[in-house]
Amino acid sequence: MASSIHRYEQKMIRQKLADPGEILIGERDAEILWNRDHPDLPVLENIFTGLNINSLLLARPAEPYGTIIDHLARTLPDAITLKDNETRTFLHDIPVVENFTADAVIERLMGRKCVIVRDRGIVTWGAVSPEQTFVNFSSVLFSCFVKFFADHLSLSAGGRLTEEGTAAFEKAVSHLAPFPEITADLKKGPFRKEEDVYEAVSHAGKPVVRYGLVDSVMGNVSYRFHDTLYISQTGSFLDELEGAIDPCPLDNSSCAGITASSELPTHLKIVRNTPYKAVLHGHPKFAVIMSMVCEKEDKCDFAGRCHLNCPDDRTVADVPIVAGESGTGPRAIVNTVPDAVSRHGAAIVYGHGVFTAGEDDFIKPFSLLWNIEKKCREAYFRRLEMTDHHQKR
Amino acid sequence: MFGWTGRILILDLTDRKYDAACPAPEIYRDFIGGRGLGGNYLKNDITRRWDDPAMPLIFMTGPLVGTLSPTSGRMAVMSRSPLTGTTGDASVGGRFGTELKKAGWDGIIFKGRADGLTGIEIVDQDVVFTDAARFQGLSVSKIQDQLGKQGAFAAVGPAAENGVCFANIMFDGHYAAGRNGLGLVFASKNLKYVSVSGTRRIRVFDRLSLKKAREDILRLGAASPVLMGELGITRFGTAALFDLTHSRRMMPTDNFRRTFFEPAGKINAHAYHQKFGYRKTGCKGCHILCKKKGASGEILPEFEAMNHFSALLNNTDMNVVVNANRICNDMGMDAISAAGTLACCMEIQNRPLAANDIIRLLQDIAMGRGEGKALGRGAFEYAKAHGNPEAAMTVKKQELPAYDPRGACGMALGYATSTRGGCHLRSYTIGNEVLRKPVPTDRFSFAGKARIVKIAEDANAIIDSLTACKFMFFAASLEEYAKALTAVTGFPSSGQELLKTGERICYRERMMNHQNGFTDADDDLPQRFFQSPGSGTAWMGIPALSREDFMMARHAYYRIRGLDEKGRPQAWKIRELGL
């Protein structure tokens, strides 16, 4: 147990989600174990007692997230409603409380997986393992980042920016790391042996995480070898795919892939219907933000249901944006993404993320993913500059 | 009231009378429905013998039944278990729960014993006692033919009439109130069938919020590969899990003497589909539809029956599996227990069971003939009678299901602590240990599992009280279902508050078992799992369970549950929980 709490503490530091010394994480079986001592532990232990949970995390996010969360919590004092479709599916919304007391936090955690304590940090819990506290924490950061930047653009376009909002924005931007240059270290394909395929798939995930092209280091990777698709498992960390890859026969003759990524149907359809063998899926933030930028805003018949119904042919960075939700069902991305990928080699899913594909190895899909995010980030700031209000300032 | 009908039908079979009980709204709020509310009607009688006429048999639906809430058409069946002697319960699907609610009843309490074989027919608020002598000895499908397709029905087959300790109550032909032998309690009241149909609508407090909660739940379901994926249970049924236990080398084989069945890849869900074709079917109000029928209408086995009639008995003939499963449904007996008992017999007699042996013995069990008479008492009694108790793979006398505990430590602990005996559905840590939901845990370690099991037991007690389907919780959580509950009933609730109620329900079951003399000695696994390793390989070892780690985890579980070191309820905790 001790090793697992330290593992997630280290992960948060490595992912630059929180700074060392800012993280309190505890796991409780018969007793509670903390990663370190701290004056806040009594409050956290009371939260433990008040809930039927086994792990708890309190951390102040690193920059730029700290600024973003502080701002959102100030302007939306009760709860933050999310914009991106993906995290909204399981976080719904993020409650905010004013005071760091056990009662206040418990009250809001009764019905949600996380709460923001104003000017203090984010509390998340798990009923199975500290991994949930980590995943929930990083999902909060991801969705708040997306909301903050998307809102700012739309406020700016509508001439509704406040002084406080602008200051927060400028501070957050000053903390954005410069866009990373990549040094490709991915192997050239096609791969001829099963063990090379396992290695290629697990290697492909690492730079995706290193360059910040996913949230909570989730996403998915697959490679077709003969009549089997080797795909990362559901809920696996892309930088730790060793032992977390499922072989799925293309003819569905085994259900062993039931533990595969929830985007398995989309990956399968891509490799079945195109010459592509390698597929990557990540959640780069600016691609997600730009996928939701639309001229029509509220004037559209589908406003509020864009992620499911958007009928327009939209693109950003020359890549098509498609609608659809995760998994299966009539409105699932399995009905939209494969077609777009077959024609463009890549597709952006509205409010969710990016799929890219390559013929023989992950070199092209990775550089596409990286490029799309780079162009989307540039497009974001270009667009911001063009907005009237911004020009006036 | 919203959600609930506010009325429970009390049937006195001795005097052929009926009445309605109208529990106070606080009782509904505090115990919800299903297993929670049903427990209220069981607790005062739990020390009676199961065949005492005063022992209640309880059917209880929940507030979500008959509403738009997804996969919420289920019902709890409760009494004292003839097989285990513990509190007995089963969650059953089909249409019965929905029809009962629509007839204006939240549940039925059966008491007394009828003079002759009796049927009960409920149409809305009208209740008729019928003479069922003509149904004596009839199989479930024959009863179904006679009753027709209107509404829903519950019935017992020959197995219950012939005293099989793992007899089921069968609903709508093939939905079982399984495990625990509750069919025997039904038969002890001289009941043969109960039919129900209803025409009312369930009142919902806030339709708009319910619609929103429904959308949230469906969206999570759609994103779940296990549920709605092309390899998931919507397509292949629970049989989809077969490849998983095979690849994880945790498939109970040869009466749990091995954990790997070489031919399993050729008799998986896909192979059944190829051989028999398939159509989807399932419970009322469910969009997953996990039950599968072959092209000619035969019911295809679910995961547990599929494993136990093949790997557990070293059988590779899929026809035998389908046939054995059909016999269990038609005769009204539990497939896991029936197969587990046959496997025990196979080990004790030290001879393989040929295809026709399996079929013949199942029929003999159901009819109480020859060797079948002794086998019908279950593996525990059978092995004891043969002086070889180690061959019974049971917990609290109930045969173990199709996950070898050496392949998942949480399952090992959950089997041991289950209040209804060896059961996978009480804590179902397969979710995290194998299916990686909500996050993966190390299946070969007991670390942290005590609290995981305790919380999961509490959560499942709630699911059985709402009464919803556990499968949906591979994707959704109580957080979303609390919203549905509030929308339906108007009572505020949250995921965490529901867990507190779940804790009360589980603790009360421990109290009932304690009254009947159950202690830590009963919260244990067969010694085999601590002594013999499973069928591992160099790259995937399946070691024997560590006795020391198991005992430590069980001790931690007792502390977390507020039980003493012998697993007994404690006064302070009873007070704290307001029981």
Ligand code: SF4
């Ligand atoms: S998933 Fe299966 S068992 Fe559950 S409600 Fe649906 S049909 Fe019934």
Ligand SMILES: [Zn+2]
């Ligand atoms: Zn995604």
